[in-house]
Every structure is written in C-alpha cells, then in structure tokens.
Amino acid sequence: MGKNAAKILVIDDERAIRNTVKEVLEFEGYAVDTAEDGKRGLEMAQGGAYDLIYSDVKMPEMDGMEVLAALRSAESGVTCPVVMISGHGDIRTAVDALKAGAWDFIEKPLGLDRLLVTTKNALEHKDLQKEIGDKRQEIRQLRGQVEQRNRMVGESEAITRVREIIDKVAPTEARVFITGPNGTGKEVVAQLLHRQSHRADRPLVEVNCAAIPSELIESELFGHMKGSFTGAVKDRAGKFEQADGGTLFLDEIGDMSLAAQTKVLRALQENEITRVGSDKTIHVNVRVLAAINKDLPREIAEGRFREDLYHRLNVIPIQVPSLDERKEDIPLLVNWFSEQICHEQGIALKAFDDAAIKALQNRTWPGNIRELRNVVERLIILAGARITKEDVETYA
Numbered sequence: 360m361g362k363n364a365a366k367i368l369v370i371d372d373e374r375a376i377r378n379t380v381k382e383v384l385e386f387e388g389y390a391v392d393t394a395e396d397g398k399r400g401l402e403m404a405q406g407g408a409y410d411l412i413y414s415d416v417k418m419p420e421m422d423g424m425e426v427l428a429a430l431r432s433a434e435s436g437v438t439c440p441v442v443m444i445s446g447h448g449d450i451r452t453a454v455d456a457l458k459a460g461a462w463d464f465i466e467k468p469l470g471l472d473r474l475l476v477t478t479k480n481a482l483e484h485k486d487l488q489k490e491i492g493d494k495r496q497e498i499r500q501l502r503g504q505v506e507q508r509n510r511m512v513g514e515s516e517a518i519t520r521v522r523e524i525i526d527k528v529a530p531t532e533a534r535v536f537i538t539g540p541n542g543t544g545k546e547v548v549a550q551l552l553h554r555q556s557h558r559a560d561r562p563l564v565e566v567n568c569a570a571i572p573s574e575l576i577e578s579e580l581f582g583h584m585k586g587s588f589t590g591a592v593k594d595r596a597g598k599f600e601q602a603d604g605g606t607l608f609l610d611e612i613g614d615m616s617l618a619a620q621t622k623v624l625r626a627l628q629e630n631e632i633t634r635v636g637s638d639k640t641i642h643v644n645v646r647v648l649a650a651i652n653k654d655l656p657r658e659i660a661e662g663r664f665r666e667d668l669y670h671r672l673n674v675i676p677i678q679v680p681s682l683d684e685r686k687e688d689i690p691l692l693v694n695w696f697s698e699q700i701c702h703e704q705g706i707a708l709k710a711f712d713d714a715a716i717k718a719l720q721n722r723t724w725p726g727n728i729r730e731l732r733n734v735v736e737r738l739i740i741l742a743g744a745r746i747t748k749e750d751v752e753t754y755a
Contacts, residue, residue, distance in 0.1 A: 365482050368407060369393045370400030370426065371415040371444065376467070380413065383474060397421030401429050404437050411481050412437075416445040416452060424459065431460035438488075440481040444469065511547055512695045513688035517680035521548065528675050529555035534627075536672045537650040539679030542729030545650040548677055549608040552648060561605030564598050569611035576619045578635050581626075587636020599632045599643045606646045612672075613653040613664060623647075624668045647672065682724040682731060689720045692728065696735040709739050714748035719755070 367389050369380045377393040384391045392407065394400035397414070398421045404412055412430065416423040423443055430437045440462035445452055453464040462481055465473055511522060528535060529552045537545045546565065553563040571579050578588070582597030598607060609615070615623070626632045627647060631640045649672045658664040682689070693711055701708045711719075715738075724730055734755045742750035 364390075365410040366390045366392070366408065367478070368400065368404055368409045368412045370397060370404075370413065370418075370423070372396055372418045373415070376415070376444075376469070380469065380474065383471060384478065387475065387478075389478070397423060397426040401426050404430055405435055409437075410439050410485055411478065412439060412441045413444055414441060416443055416456070424456065427456065427459050427461055440485055442477055442481060510695070511544065511551060512691050513685060514691065515680075515685040515688045517685045518688060521677060521679060524675070524677055525551050525555065528552065528677075530557060532646055534646070534672050534674045535648045535677055536669075536675070537648065537677045537679060538655070539650075539652065540681050540727055541652050542727035543679040543681055544728050545652075545679050546608070546610060548679060549606075549610075549648045549650065553606040553608075556606065556646070558605045558646060562602050563606045563608065564602035565608045565610060566598050567610045569614040573616045573619075576616055577622060580619060581622060581632045582634040584634050584636035587634075591636070594634075597632065597634065599626060599645055600641060602645045603643050604645075606648060609647065609649045611651065612649045613651040613655065613658055617663070617665065620665045620668050624665060624671060627668075627671045682727040686720045689731070690716050692731055693719065693735055696732045697739060700732075700736050700739050704739070706739070707744070709742070709744060709746055711738075711746045712748060715746050715751050718748045718751040722755070 367384055369377055369384075369391060371377045371380070371393075372395060374395070377395070381391045381393055392403060392409075394403050397418045400412075400414060401421070403409075404426075414423045414426050418426075423445075427441055427443065429435055430441055441460065442463045442465060443453075443456040443461045444465055444467060446467035456464045462484065463477055465477055511518065511525075513519075525548065535549075535552060537548050539545055549565070550563065553559060566579065568576065578591070578595070578597065580597050580599060582595050582600055583591050585591055585593050609623075622632070626643065626645075630644065631642055633640050655664060655669065659666045659669060693716060697709060697711070719731070719734070726733070737754050738746050738750055741754050
C-alpha cells in the first residue's frame with residue numbers, strides 16, 4: 360500500500376494533540392480521522408478500515424487500555440497496528456500496553472521525528488504482515504493442490520490393504536521399505552506416510568538416487584565443504600540435513616553406490632552424518648523411507664546392495680500393487696485423472712463411455728498408473744467431447 364492511500368485514526372481527548380497529529384500526518388500525505396474519546400474512537404475503528412490507529416492512554420469514560428483490549432479482541436475485526444500515546448509514560452504502562460497487543464508506545468510531548476518514524480515503521484509492518492499472510496494462504500492452497508494430486512485413488516482389495524498399512528505405520532517412527540514396479544505410485548505412498556505422521560509440519564525431502572551421478576551421490580546426501588572437490592565452491596548442506604526433523608525419501612535406492620550405502624547405514628545406526636571433506640559429525644533426526652523397483656534379493660546376492668542396509672530399512676515393507684493387479688480401480692482412476700487434466704488444460708470435463716472404460720480395463724499396463732494417466736491425457740486432447748471405445752482403440 361502506498362503512503363498516500365494509508366488511513367490513520369487518532370483517538371485523544373485533547374483537541375490540541377488531535378489537531379497537531381492530524382496536521383503533521385496530513386502534510387506527509389496520509390488520510391487522517393480523529394475521535395475525541397475512546398468510545399467514539401472504537402466505533403470509528405470498527406467501521407473505518409484503518410491502516411494505523413493512535414490512541415491516548417488516559418481518557419475519561421473509556422480509557423485507551425480499554426480501547427486497545429476491545430480492538431485486539433477477536434470480535435472487533437480490527438487487525439491494524441495500534442500505537443499508544445501517554446502523557447504519563449512509565450515503563451510499567453508501556454509494558455502493559457505492549458502485552459495487551461499495542462504495536463508501540465510513545466510519550467507526550469510528541470516529537471515530530473518520533474511520530475513520523477513510528478508511523479512509517481508501523482505501516483511497513485502492516486504491509487509485511489499482509490504479505491506474509493498472503494504467502495501463507497498461497498502455501499496452504501499449493502499444499503492442498505499437491506495433496507489432491509497425490510491422493511491414493513481406488514477401492515480394490517489390493518490398494519485398500521496398502522492404505523490400511525499406511526494408516527497404522529504413518530504415526531510411528533518406523534522405517535518403511537516401499538517396493539513395486541515403475542509407475543505404481545511409490546512416491547505417493549511416501550507422501551501419505553509423511554502427511555499422516557507426527558513430522559507432517561517438517562520437511563519431506565525426496566531424492567531420486569537413479570538421477571544423481573554416482574560420483575555426486577554422497578555430496579547430495581551428506582553435503583560437502585568448500586574445496587572438497589572440483590566445483591565445490593561453498594559449503595553445502597546435504598539432503599539428510601535438509602530433512603532434519605522431517606522425512607527423507609530415498610527413491611530408487613538400488614541405484615546408490617556401495618560407498619554411499621555404507622554412509623547411509625552409519626547415518627541410520629548413529630543418527631549422524633559427515634559432510635564430504637569434513638571430519639566433523641552432524642547429528643540429524645530423520646525418518647527414512649526407501650523405495651526400489653529392482654529384484655532386491657538378486658541385487659544382494661550379486662553384491663550390489665548391502666544386506667545389512669536392507670535389514671535396517673525394511674522394518675515395515677509395503678508392496679505397491681501393479682495396475683494389472685487392481686484393474687477394478689481403473690474407472691475411478693480415469694475419472695480422477697480426467698478432472699485433473701481438464702482443469703489443467705482449461706477445457707470442459709470430458710466423459711468416458713462405459714465401453715471405453717471397459718476397453719481400458721482389457722489392456723495390459725506395463726507402465727502402471729503413470730501410463731494410464733498419459734493415455735487419459737492423450738484421449739482428452741485428441742478425442743471428442745465424449746470418449747468412446749473407438750477413441751481408445753485409435754489413440755491409446
């Protein structure tokens with residue numbers, strides 16, 4: 360909000376004070392109203408949408424502390440800063456005012472510089488609080504969108520069993536080992552475990568181990584010190600530190616190097632990590648979830664995965680079923696993806712004929728949920744307003 364648009368209310372029973380403050384602030388470009396007593400000031404404050412209120416402490420009938428209490432009550436609807444003015448200033452009065460919700464406290468006689476600086480700072484504080492509130496609302500909306508996108512859709516026996524395990528395990532600190540083919544939604548399981556845990560208000564840090572070069576995986580997980588290797592131009596915290604207090608999801612952990620596996624095992628055993636290039640240990644409090652799509656017994660037998668790490672991670676195993684094992688969920692999934700995709704594309708919701716749904720159920724799905732979503736998106740973009748069996752045969 361610009362300075363010229365700011366509205367200020369001055370409540371004081373002394374006419375000379377009211378007029379002086381009004382003249383000074385109006386000269387600076389503010390819009391100023393005045394009230395001669397606390398009762399009138401409270402009425403104006405509750406109906407005037409002010410950006411800042413100045414109120415005298417000592418006034419007949421309703422004094423400034425009573426006005427402040429009424430303004431700071433939930434029922435008032437007034438959220439702007441309130442600055443108290445007193446001609447009998449003492450430390451106790453100032454402390455009481457601040458405890459009661461005043462933004463600041465200034466003494467009479469009012470110095471010009473003090474008045475202007477207080478006004479400027481209070482209005483900047485109000486703008487900052489509004490910006491923070493807007494950001495929080497935006498974060499809540501984004502979080503809601505993410506949670507909606509990452510719902511576990513389905514009513515089949517296979518997916519119901521997974522959901523029941525999540526409900527039991529999420530509130531605990533137990534490590535969970537999530538297995539299943541590519542595209543089944545292992546990351547959704549991890550997100551649900553975190554959201555339903557006691558760590559939900561802390562970070563969920565996801566690491567795709569398959570996407571990180573083997574020579575960088577240790578730095579990515581444990582961080583590094585400046586100069587520890589070529590390209591390490593500054594100290595950097597790793598994923599374990601970033602997830603401190605929250606959850607770390609190690610996706611495709613079967614692609615992690617044996618050296619990194621050894622460090623992860625130590626971190627799980629001792630709740631400590633060491634950055635690359637440092638000899639200082641850092642305590643971390645992290646719940647680790649891991650996922651793999653490989654044949655783990657084979658990986659262990661052939662020496663590519665540490666058996667002791669597997670046993671550390673595999674406290675609670677969750678096997679995510681393939682889509683071919685839960686085809687009865689396809690109608691629900693198709694409807695869910697259709698709503699999402701049509702909303703994202705900004706087009707009217709499209710319907711699928713029963714025969715089209717049946718055709719989708721009769722297919723095999725090596726790419727699982729991810730493949731189904733891609734097919735639904737393709738049909739929505741290429742087919743007509745109502746998607747038929749023929750559209751499925753043509754485009755899917």
